[in-house]
Amino acid sequence: MAKAFSASRRHLLMTGSALLASGLMPRGAFAQTPIRVAGIYTVPVEQQWVSRIHLAAETAKAAGRVEYSYTENVSNTDYPRVMREYAEAGVQLIVGEIFGVEQEAREVAADYPDVAFLMGSSFLEDDSLPNLAVFDNYIQDASYLTGIIAGSLSSGNVGMVGGFPIPEVNRLMHAFMAGVREASPEAKFQVSFIGSWFDPPKAKETAFAMIEGGADMLYAERFGVSDAAQEKGVLAIGNVIDTQGDYPETVVVSALWHFEPTLDAAIAAVQSGAFKAANYGLYSYMKENGCSISALGTFEGKVSGETMALVAEREAAIRAGTFTVEVNDEEPKSS
Structure with a gap:
């Protein structure tokens, strides 16, 4: 995983346009069958940062795009186990924050190549781990x-x-x-x-x-x-x-x-079979709403x-x- 940890965070500013151009988010192109999404959070869903992810997921659920479940107050030591449980249960997209468990979380993702992981991270995506995309609140x-x-x-x-x-x-x-x-x-x-x-x-x-x-x-x-x-x-x-x-x-x-643009992009990518390692931080920018x-x-x-x-x-x-x-x-x- 060294590539993900050594890459410059400034790479985000150079790859933002390419992310849009790649067709990662076919806006409005949601399949009729909702996908299964799980959130894994280290704090209560009332906490500021996590609450925005939770709200976006609940909004997508209300719109019929996803089936959503979540686990809150997960310790860093327990985080990989919860990831595995959701992956084994057939969840298609797992959303969370791995700031304190980067290496272990990436190892779990590598064991479940058919599951999409969209994780808050201090590091960039790793092309050798194509099913894990990263995001952050670039507000x-x-x-x-x-x-x-x-x-x-x-x-x-x-x-x-x-x-x-x-x-x-x-x-x-x-x-x-x-x-x-x-x-x-x-x-x-x-x-x-x-x-x-x-x-x-x-x-x-x-x-x-x-x-x-x-x-x-x-x-x-x-x-x-x-x-x-x-x-x-x-x-x-x-x-x-x-x-x-x-x-x-x-x-x-x-x-x-507003986490909705980030989550919507990931949902669309999973539904179209186009989910890949990418930096979704772009969708937190003001110009992306x-x-x-x-x-x-x-x-x-x-x-x-x-x-x-x-x-x-x-x-x-x-x-x-x-x-x-x-x-x-x-x-x-x-x-």
Whole structure:
């Protein structure tokens, strides 16, 4: 599997067009017979990132495209066993996240060449493993736009709480920071990682410390951050899902991930017999409708017209391909 682990992640930017040109996703070409899909998740389906995959699968199920089942809270040590159980049960497409079990998961996929695996991964596809495709939440476009809004509302001290400093988190933080600097060039950042994907109390305590350090705007990459912001009367920016309904006076806007384009492409490929090793990260891009920013909602009219005009201008350019948000997977640092 060395090829998959040594390939440059920047390869994504060069192969995106080729993925579309390959005919991987014959849009709208769904077979009448639903395929069997299983989701394997290491966290509860309520968790931000996984919830988007789960929602897309439930949407496909409601439309009659798939039969969908799932298992949540699967430990990394148990992950390969669950993969095998679903494969043995005749599932045609297995969706999940293998960030903590890359090698073992690829070994399982190799044992079931007739099963399609679409897995969240930090690494690229391996052509020698044709039944495993990878994806990721490349929603840096939306993160950048929310950063512009955040920068316009902050005094210049921004706190950022993440789970782990892995590419999937780092690129969103960097894009957000770039957006903040667009509106507030001298902004400073407090950056911290809690070492967990789901530990709201720890995220909350980390956010409290940042507020004590002067932060008046928080980037809520993890659950718990917006709770701290709400208690202390500062603002927050959401990530992956829209949480303004829970924090109407706190969460200004969110960068939303839409997994439907990714899953639809995989379903179509399985149904047409064209599923192959590929990088489905492309379908998270804004121009593919894989991400967006939420409506301002309760903050409508509280963000300047000038700021929103800039956001609209940048979004139009992103969708047109004339403006590119940098993909930076390096660990962000406090400034």
